[in-house]
Amino acid sequence: MSPILSSVHILHPRLSLYVKPLFLCKFTLLRQSLGINPRILLSVASALPPTEDGGSCGRSGSLSAPPRVIEEAVQKIDVNPPKGTRDFPPEEMRLRNWLFHNFREVSRLYGFEEVDFPVLESEALFIRKAGEEIRDQLYCFEDRGNRRVALRPELTPSLARLVIQKGKSVPLPLKWFAVGQCWRYERMTRGRRREHYQWNMDIIGVPEVTAEAELISSIVTFFKRIGITASDVGFKVSSRKVLQEVLKCYSISENLFGKVCIIIDKIDKIPIDEIKKDLKSVGMSEDAVEELLQVLSIKSLTKLEEILGGAGEALSDLKQLFFLAEKFGYSEWIQFDASVVRGLAYYTGVVFEGFDREGKLRAICGGGRYDRLLSTFGGDDIPACGFGFGDAVIVELLKEKGILPEVSLQVENIVCALDPDLQGVAATVATLLRDKGQSVDLVLENKPLKWVFKRAARINAQRLILVGNTEWQKGMVGVKILSSGEQYEVKLDELE
């Protein structure tokens, strides 16, 4: 174990280690091994101020000067998941399952097929040179075979890889969705997680804007299902072709297009002077920058038409999208906003993002058309569009609105033997009910009735089945309906 691994403290109470006094971050802790209580150590450890390396004391992100202590490590494992990651204990898992179930149900309603890809991909799949945040925070490393690999930061490149692999064997269009974990690596502590789950829906093989309209429709359906309305959330919609048309006027190289988009995506996040500086640094003239910023401030299609003229694809795509939105029934959810470009280099056409109308949160989801992604991987281009929808911001929004559901555990039956000798009979009863599709929490130890009732309440059991000597001599068991308190005896073969 390298000395820098100071965040891991293993305490082995059954080893009679003499643990030396040690200097741990800003605290000097004198510990003795005999009778040491791991819970006390734990609480001491958690009283330490959090540092980037979970206790390495270096400057944030600094690799130098590892603490020279922990020579003989305190043998207590860090009980927290790695920095920036989550455990899902049952209550969190129920919420995650509820969310994912809705992702999947909506995808099913839209006729999409589920796919998945490895969470670990070749690093090369994610390397693009546009200064994207997603690229800069790549969770990459060298594996034991000295290959450069990365925990995927997004799903789309893997999807593109699979589409190229499948080639002409799959009939287009493909309508695919995925719910997968994505990773990023940030050195700085910003309270942001290093992993999140993302719901993606993609349509491969449809050049028409009907595809984008369908995708936005599916997200709207999702929002409605979970209780979010058009007054909570909206979609800002634009097209990168708007930008392209402006850049063309100033003869700016197509190669710069991705970079310009990445710069503009930061328009609400960093000062406008920085944006201007960055745009100039990639070769745009003062005039071009000013005109571009003018265009980006446009919030109506009419105004856009005045400036760009009515001939370009940008305008016709957007007009068609707004027409379809009306037909799909989600007009009130969407608005044109030329400043929306999204932060991924590969978008080529319509782009959109879901935002909370109170303006408190980051984008809830985002997507767009990426007609030329496949050729960057050496495949033949196929028109495509898709979106990503993370599991973090939506939960924040539901909390904000006070409509985060409380999903509780529900087990239909709790079965309990009243006598240790009847444990086998209780097992038979449980099997009988489970064979009928009923869920059963079988009490596996001899416990007092008070304990059983408490457990029944905790698991929201509907029925308590008691296996007692008196009843069992008659081949019967006791049933108690827990909501009403109703009680009766029933022959085992009549138990439904």
Place this chain on the structure above:
Amino acid sequence: MSPILSSVHILHPRLSLYVKPLFLCKFTLLRQSLGINPRILLSVASALPPTEDGGSCGRSGSLSAPPRVIEEAVQKIDVNPPKGTRDFPPEEMRLRNWLFHNFREVSRLYGFEEVDFPVLESEALFIRKAGEEIRDQLYCFEDRGNRRVALRPELTPSLARLVIQKGKSVPLPLKWFAVGQCWRYERMTRGRRREHYQWNMDIIGVPEVTAEAELISSIVTFFKRIGITASDVGFKVSSRKVLQEVLKCYSISENLFGKVCIIIDKIDKIPIDEIKKDLKSVGMSEDAVEELLQVLSIKSLTKLEEILGGAGEALSDLKQLFFLAEKFGYSEWIQFDASVVRGLAYYTGVVFEGFDREGKLRAICGGGRYDRLLSTFGGDDIPACGFGFGDAVIVELLKEKGILPEVSLQVENIVCALDPDLQGVAATVATLLRDKGQSVDLVLENKPLKWVFKRAARINAQRLILVGNTEWQKGMVGVKILSSGEQYEVKLDELE
């Protein structure tokens, strides 16, 4: 990109690179950039003999002498997922979902709660010194913050970590299950995958053997659900306490117990002389080894009782387990086999593994009691047991038996506009049906009817809804029931 990354070839057809003649493994390929067809490159690449590093030409696992070619790499991405990993295109994903659904349904029937943990954990969580295969193949690496981390090889250590973290806040027993991806790293090519999914069920807080009996019952329920019978599959059951009692007779240190178990676990895999040598190398006498091997050959509890006497815990646990198996109704599935010890260091009591009776496959699943795992992480011990059930061997078994289900895509409706001008109406129709909970594949482009019927067949649509001019003028759409060929027109607001 490091030169060792030779397995990744990116071909960017829109860049007019002059690609130099290059020496790639044993083949010399002369390539010209103009008009180059990526598919041809692909087929050339796939004609190369597979090597450990996907093309690095070094000795298997060798880190020295990276090929000095690929200075200006051919810009074609490897379309395969990383070595040892899988994509899940729709047909594979449906099978995976079917399998996982059964894992989850059985867990629900038994009243278990789902949990999950990060796929990436601190390496320290998995470090044990018993020579386990799982430990030697740890997929570990250093992250960008110089921490030693690992893609989890199994779920139990994370579960133990979470249980310690939760401490006394959770009422025991916990009945938790998880379905998670696990990773291993093998340098050698053995046609084995580097990732698989594993279903785990664990009971924490029950010292009685009822817990093991319940776990085996749940696996039997799973087998039955997917069409596997007791004549296909059985469980070999033993207890590590058998071994412990033998070792105690020969005064062998308890510290060696885990190591001895790991050696014995290989008894069917490597020659018996090797096993003997390994056992002697950890300090067992010739006599002890012989007696141990004698005991391990026992296949009946009566015989075991003759040798060990009737007093020990090993025998009483196993007798109780076989009694309960009868009560749960799965006696015909289980048999005593003293040679079963399982390959994880932390088991302490009953151990079991599911095997195919034809003896063609590796163990299907395995588990046991691990009452002292928590203290190895610095927590207070809590009696616990659990099992792991992978997604690989079971699929092989289902294939062997010819009962792997064909799970097909099913979309209820396909909706199609017969005229481009009616695309908006088709969108309205799709929305109406989806609002009623019906799944709809909306045809997003203007396609000939022949194409639409072909697609309808591919997605197993039940109904085709046609939006045509004549009908729409009457506010109606055409409906065709695809199974019967029945056709009719219906008012939009009467479409169910």
